[in-house]
Amino acid sequence: MVEIRTPIHVNEAIRRVMSYAIAGPKTYVAIEDSLGHYLGEDLIADHDVPAFDRSPYDGFAIRAEDTLDASKGYPIKLEVIGEIGAGDVFEDEVQANKAVRIMTGAQIPNGCDAVIMLEHVELLEHVELLEHDRKTFIQLERRLRTNENITRKGEDTRQGEILVKKGTYINPGVMALLATFGYKQVPVIQKPKVGIISTGSELLTVDAALEPGKIRDSNSYMLLGQIERAGGVPVLLGQFKDDFTLCYNQVADALGKVDILLTTGGVSVGDYDYIPAILDKLKARVLFNKVRMRPGSVTTVAAVEGKLLFGLSGNPSSCYVGFELFTRPIIRTYLQSNHPFMRREIIQLGSAFTRPNPFDRFVRGKLQYEKGQTIAVPVGLDKPNIVTSLAEADILIMLPGGGEVYEKGMEVTAILLEDQTGATMDSFMHGPVNY
Amino acid sequence: MVEIRTPIHVNEAIRRVMSYAIAGPKTYVAIEDSLGHYLGEDLIADHDVPAFDRSPYDGFAIRAEDTLDASKGYPIKLEVIGEIGAGDVFEDEVQANKAVRIMTGAQIPNGCDAVIMLEHVELLEHVELLEHDRKTFIQLERRLRTNENITRKGEDTRQGEILVKKGTYINPGVMALLATFGYKQVPVIQKPKVGIISTGSELLTVDAALEPGKIRDSNSYMLLGQIERAGGVPVLLGQFKDDFTLCYNQVADALGKVDILLTTGGVSVGDYDYIPAILDKLKARVLFNKVRMRPGSVTTVAAVEGKLLFGLSGNPSSCYVGFELFTRPIIRTYLQSNHPFMRREIIQLGSAFTRPNPFDRFVRGKLQYEKGQTIAVPVGLDKPNIVTSLAEADILIMLPGGGEVYEKGMEVTAILLEDQTGATMDSFMHGPVNY
Numbered sequence: 001m002v003e004i005r006t007p008i009h010v011n012e013a014i015r016r017v018m019s020y021a022i023a024g025p026k027t028y029v030a031i032e033d034s035l036g037h038y039l040g041e042d043l044i045a046d047h048d049v050p051a052f053d054r055s056p057y058d059g060f061a062i063r064a065e066d067t068l069d070a071s072k073g074y075p076i077k078l079e080v081i082g083e084i085g086a087g088d089v090f091e092d093e094v095q096a097n098k099a100v101r102i103m104t105g106a107q108i109p110n111g112c113d114a115v116i117m118l119e120h121v122e123l124l125e126h127v128e129l130l131e132h133d134r135k136t137f138i139q140l141e142r143r144l145r146t147n148e149n150i151t152r153k154g155e156d157t158r159q160g161e162i163l164v165k166k167g168t169y170i171n172p173g174v175m176a177l178l179a180t181f182g183y184k185q186v187p188v189i190q191k192p193k194v195g196i197i198s199t200g201s202e203l204l205t206v207d208a209a210l211e212p213g214k215i216r217d218s219n220s221y222m223l224l225g226q227i228e229r230a231g232g233v234p235v236l237l238g239q240f241k242d243d244f245t246l247c248y249n250q251v252a253d254a255l256g257k258v259d260i261l262l263t264t265g266g267v268s269v270g271d272y273d274y275i276p277a278i279l280d281k282l283k284a285r286v287l288f289n290k291v292r293m294r295p296g297s298v299t300t301v302a303a304v305e306g307k308l309l310f311g312l313s314g315n316p317s318s319c320y321v322g323f324e325l326f327t328r329p330i331i332r333t334y335l336q337s338n339h340p341f342m343r344r345e346i347i348q349l350g351s352a353f354t355r356p357n358p359f360d361r362f363v364r365g366k367l368q369y370e371k372g373q374t375i376a377v378p379v380g381l382d383k384p385n386i387v388t389s390l391a392e393a394d395i396l397i398m399l400p401g402g403g404e405v406y407e408k409g410m411e412v413t414a415i416l417l418e419d420q421t422g423a424t425m426d427s428f429m430h431g432p433v434n435y
Numbered sequence: 436m437v438e439i440r441t442p443i444h445v446n447e448a449i450r451r452v453m454s455y456a457i458a459g460p461k462t463y464v465a466i467e468d469s470l471g472h473y474l475g476e477d478l479i480a481d482h483d484v485p486a487f488d489r490s491p492y493d494g495f496a497i498r499a500e501d502t503l504d505a506s507k508g509y510p511i512k513l514e515v516i517g518e519i520g521a522g523d524v525f526e527d528e529v530q531a532n533k534a535v536r537i538m539t540g541a542q543i544p545n546g547c548d549a550v551i552m553l554e555h556v557e558l559l560e561h562v563e564l565l566e567h568d569r570k571t572f573i574q575l576e577r578r579l580r581t582n583e584n585i586t587r588k589g590e591d592t593r594q595g596e597i598l599v600k601k602g603t604y605i606n607p608g609v610m611a612l613l614a615t616f617g618y619k620q621v622p623v624i625q626k627p628k629v630g631i632i633s634t635g636s637e638l639l640t641v642d643a644a645l646e647p648g649k650i651r652d653s654n655s656y657m658l659l660g661q662i663e664r665a666g667g668v669p670v671l672l673g674q675f676k677d678d679f680t681l682c683y684n685q686v687a688d689a690l691g692k693v694d695i696l697l698t699t700g701g702v703s704v705g706d707y708d709y710i711p712a713i714l715d716k717l718k719a720r721v722l723f724n725k726v727r728m729r730p731g732s733v734t735t736v737a738a739v740e741g742k743l744l745f746g747l748s749g750n751p752s753s754c755y756v757g758f759e760l761f762t763r764p765i766i767r768t769y770l771q772s773n774h775p776f777m778r779r780e781i782i783q784l785g786s787a788f789t790r791p792n793p794f795d796r797f798v799r800g801k802l803q804y805e806k807g808q809t810i811a812v813p814v815g816l817d818k819p820n821i822v823t824s825l826a827e828a829d830i831l832i833m834l835p836g837g838g839e840v841y842e843k844g845m846e847v848t849a850i851l852l853e854d855q856t857g858a859t860m861d862s863f864m865h866g867p868v869n870y
Contacts, residue, residue: 031641032671035660047645049822087637089648105637107648157823164826171853172660173825176751179656180822184642202522202540206466207619210482213524213542221614225470225607236467316611343802345809367778367856374780387484387615388592390608391599394856418606420853421802421829 005290007297010325010360011429016287017326018425020303021333024259027190031178034170038231038335040187043164043177048154053108056151060099060121060138061090061112064146072141077124080136084109099138108150115149116140167336169420192334194232194327195258196223197250199240199265199274200314218387219264219319223312226323230331232260240266240274247274248281255282255307260330262323265314275300275311284309292359292401296322316387321362321396324417332422339422342415344398350377353399353406360401364393365414376414394418440725442732445760445795446864451722452761453860455738456768459694462625466613469605473666473770475622478599478612483589488543491586495534495556495573496525496547499581507576512559515571519544534573543585550584551575602771604855627769629667629762630693631658632685634675634700634709635749653822654699654754658747661758665766667695675701675709682709683716690717690742695765697758700749710735710746719744727794727836731757751822756797756831759852767857774857777850779833785812788834788841795836799828800849811849829853 008016026040055061062078070076078099084090084106094100094111102108102115121138157163163181164174170188178186203217204210220236227234237254240247240263254261266275279286284302289311291299295318300311310327312319324342332340350368353361368375376397380389395414399406406412415428443451461475490496497513505511513534519525519541529535529546537543537550556573592598598616599609605623613621638652639645655671662669672689675682675698689696701710714721719737724746726734730753735746745762747754759777767775785803788796803810811832815824830849834841841847850863 031656032659032669035663051645051650052648084648085637086635087649105650163823168826170660171826171829172657172664173755173822173828175660176653176657176755176822177826179641179653180651182641182643182645182651200521202520206614206617208617210486210617213487213519214522215486215540216615216617218611218614221466222607222611224467225605225610228470229607234467320608320611369862387608387611388598391603391606391612393608394606416854418855419851427804 007290007292007359008288010291010293013288013291013299013301014326014329014425014429017301017308017330018333020287020306020308021330022306023336024189024192024334026187028185029188031175031184031186034175034178034186034188035172036231037170037186037188037191038337039164039166039168039170039174040189040336042162042166043168043174043181043183045157045159045161045163046181048159049157049180050151050153050155053153054151055102055104055106055108055115055149057115057117057149058104059102059115059117059149061094061102061108061115062099062144063094063096063112064114064144064148066097067114067140067143070140070143075122075139075141077137077139080138082109113146113150114144116142116144117149165338167338169337169422171420189335191231191233192259192331193235193257194227194260194262194331195235195237195254196220196227197237197240197254197261197263199247199263203239203265219312219314219316222316222320222390223262223264223323226320226328227262227331230328231335231337232331244274244277248278251278251309252282255304255309259307259334260327261307261309262312262327263309264312264319266311279304279309279311293321293325294357294359294361296325296362297359299326301326316390317364320364320390324396324415325362329425329428337422339424341423341425341428342417343419343421343423344428345374345414345416346411347374347376347414349397349406349408349410349412350375351381352408356403356405357399358401361397361399362415363397363399364389365395365397366392367394367414376412442725442727442794443723445726445728448723448726448734448736449761449764449860449864452736452743452765453768455722455741455743456765457741458771459624459627459769461622463620464623466610466618466621469610469613469621469623470607471666472605472621472623472626473772474599474601474603474605474609475624475771477597477601478603478609478616478618480592480594480596480598481616483594484592484615485586485588485590488588489586490537490539490541490543490550490584492550492552492584493539494537494550494552494584496529496537496543496550497534497579498529498531498547499549499579499583501532502549502575502578505575505578510557510574510576512572512574515573548581548585549579551577551579552584600773602773604772604857606855624770626666626668627694627766628670628692629662629695629697629766630670630672630689631655631662632672632675632689632696632698634682634698638674638700654747654749654751657751657755657825658697658699658758661755661763662697662766665763666770666772667766679709679712683713686713686744687717690739690744694742694769695762696742696744697747697762698744699747699754701746714739714744714746728756728760729792729794729796731760731797732794734761736761751825752799755799755825759831759850760797764860764863772857774859776858776860776863777852778854778856778858779863780809780849780851781846782809782811782849784832784841784843784845784847785810787843791838791840792834793836796832796834797850798832798834799824800830800832801827802829802849811847
């Protein structure tokens with residue numbers, strides 16, 4: 001029995017999958033472990049920055065009114081009554097015609113309302129009256145305005161301001177902010193558990209010796225890496241059993257344990273493919289089982305009780321592309337990212353594709369540079385070994401389907417696989433516009 | 436005492452640092468944990484791929500010589516004597532005028548040397564002689580060549596072939612290859628331990644309540660994230676003590692525990708800056724203590740008994756840029772990456788910089804898209820709060836120093852912070868040429 005499937009456009013497939021996207025719950029991790037997580041709440045300033053009037057320079061804190069008579073050639077003299085290191089606080093109120101030595105970042109003492117830079121004063125040491133009464137003075141020849149060279153409390157950030165939005169990828173810069181505002185424990189979105197079941201009686205485990213007719217299971221480990229790169233927690237659930245009822249129970253069981261379930265293999269219409277029958281028995285809603293794309297046209301996605309089941313192809317490159325196009329944005333949406341899709345770039349095509357294809361193609365490629373131009377070079381075209389080419393790929397070159405022929409040097413879209421920045425659904429579907 | 440320092444060019448600073456780069460040792464991790472590590476050995480095929488002559492299609496394995504007389508309108512008939520699922524092996528030698536049903540990926544049985552696709556035959560079921568002797572035949576109307584539709588053993592990859600070079604970043608595609616070739620344990624380069632000591636008596640720990648005149652230490656956590664992103668293992672060593680001898684002992688002690696040591700703060704020529712004196716006492720070779728760049732001009736790098744000590748600025752953005760330019764490639768070279776530097780892209784500048792600067796500038800920026808063009812938009816220029824802008828930054832916009840003024844829309848170099856692809860030293864220094 002060969003079932004006839006109606007292929008749908010990639011963007012329509014993405015829309016259908018995304019209509020089932022859900023947002024994950026909040027949890028907490030230590031700030032030390034927060035890199036690569038997604039913020040679970042808006043990051044809010046718990047205090048003004050700066051938290052106090054601060055000196056941006058090494059110099060002397062003074063009272064602007066004391067400098068009213070100072071000008072070039074007419075110096076005034078102020079007595080230096082102390083010193084404030086960074087982190088120190090000067091306790092007393094500074095009186096008329098006094099100055100306090102102040103370091104960069106230190107708090108302006110009470111009474112002062114201006115700072116004069118170290119290089120704009122002359123230091124004088126006076127020994128007056130008695131030997132032990134040694135005083136230091138500064139002499140300056142310019143008038144200062146009130147608040148001159150003072151960074152005012154709250155000038156950078158006001159207490160209560162939202163600095164980073166919920167759903168933002170935590171990078172080292174965000175970590176600096178988390179530390180500044182005292183987030184020892186960081187609210188993050190819980191990473192989704194993504195289960196992997198591989199199917200195919202030809203598959204051996206990674207540690208097994210080769211046997212005639214068999215190959216080692218590579219898709220499970222590839223998906224494990226793809227899930228982690230996308231921000232999920234991979235759960236290896238082993239291989240399908242040979243018996244339909246056992247397989248069915250395996251899938252039903254797995255759906256209770258993970259947030260998203262992937263299977264690889266068993267989705268085409270060959271004799272040994274169980275997935276369609278399992279979906280049927282699960283009363284799953286099949287969103288699609290054929291997409292106008294190469295590779296990965298047999299990718300099947302279904303929803304069962306609010307959970308998505310991705311039936312990815314057993315062919316490594318089809319499996320890879322199916323995951324990145326459909327599963328990745330679901331994981332990133334779970335993580336509440338505002339940019340759950342992969343970033344695209346318009347770059348020059350490094351090789352011609354002269355045979356038109358009715359389906360959209362996603363060709364494994366590599367970024368290369370030539371005379372200052374970025375080139376999208378397909379990898380592994382000379383060799384059918386798709387696993388080797390996946391190792392080299394850092395982009396997918398998108399060649400829209402139809403009658404078109406693609407010449408070397410034409411501008412095409414490259415989808416970036418190793419980039420964390422991301423893009424919106426709209427930007428992903430319609431090119432790098434309205435990012 | 437204000438010391439006069441001679442600033443050197445960024446590229447010269449990079450060259451000096453890189454002359455002290457060392458390669459890390461090999462260790463092993465489980466394949467499940469290998470994502471993001473760097474390969475510690477060349478990845479070698481432990482068997483031919485395919486490991487056996489294989490069928491690329493669903494169809495029937497036959498003997499090409501049996502089809503010599505077949506042509507359009509003149510069918511020949513072959514008896515189907517069995518079936519081979521993926522992973523199965525057909526034990527008997529196939530004799531003249533016999534065929535075996537074969538699935539995609541299955542091993543070609545002995546005696547056969549061609550495969551005819553399922554859709555190119557007609558299936559006939561014959562009941563001959565006795566009721567229980569039910570036989571199946573296929574009928575075909577074309578002649579097949581020897582080896583037609585057979586993927587030959589070793590066609591993709593030969594046993595012993597180097598597939599991925601030592602020092603390659605392990606991505607999901609590399610993981611698929613590791614699984615294919617039985618690497619249950621993966622040889623990787625050991626991640627370098629990178630110590631962080633923060634200095635500054637104004638610093639509070641992240642869980643401390645704010646105190647007058649003080650700020651929470653944000654650089655330590657920012658560096659922690661930067662080290663992890665670069666591929667190192669961060670080791671938080673706390674804050675400097677207030678006393679010079681204690682600080683000296685702290686640094687000397689730390690150098691024995693880590694592969695690379697970072698300090699933040701204490702490198703300028705202010706009154707409270709211990710680092711220069713510590714380096715002196717350690718008899719460290721100071722590679723430079725002033726670079727023609729903004730921010731981060733006071734970045735100091737020294738070598739002590741073969742280990743590098745990076746004296747990064749206490750200013751967050753200076754600290755950030757100093758790390759990415761100088762420490763990151765040292766970590767990636769330790770990991771034996773062939774592309775230890777950040778990737779650059781030529782893109783349009785989103786804002787004008789009309790004041791020339793004698794030093795090279797590295798402006799925190801963000802990629803944005805406008806009408807299909809990628810734009811480098813500076814972040815945080817309107818606000819002096821550099822920590823906030825670091826959270827948003829995914830690029831550094833490079834503006835070479837000198838008399839030049841940069842207009843909006845000019846083509847400039849963007850250094851990509853969130854990209855794993857990397858670049859060579861030459862490509863980083865001289866632009867995206869000879870990648």
